[in-house]
Amino acid sequence: MTDETETPAATLAAATTTADLPRRGPVLLGTMHGPESARALLRLANGEIRTVETGARIGTARLVAIGEGVVILDDRGRAERLEMPRG
Secondary structure (H helix, E strand, O other): OOOOOOOOHHHHHHHOOOOOOOOOOOEEEEEEEOOOOEEEEEEOOOOOEEEEEOOOEEOOEEEEEEEOOEEEEEEOOEEEEEEOOOO
16 A cells, blocks of 8 residues: 555646746746645745755745645745746
8 A cells, every 4th residue: 555645736737837837936847746745846936846844844944734736835924925936
């Protein structure tokens, strides 16, 4: 038995998009949801790709929420919403 989940439609669509990604700041590439946790795939400003969970530090910000195709960062008390790029 495996813990596989269906890939959200937004993730499938973004995986094949030809949109140019922003060059500055973190970019949300996808979100993954399991029975007990959620993870997000981010490309950081330096080009590094990281899989992160709630509570992770991204620069000066902390990842506080992961939804389908969206993450919320708290950067010193200021909320920042990252959505997956649209094609």
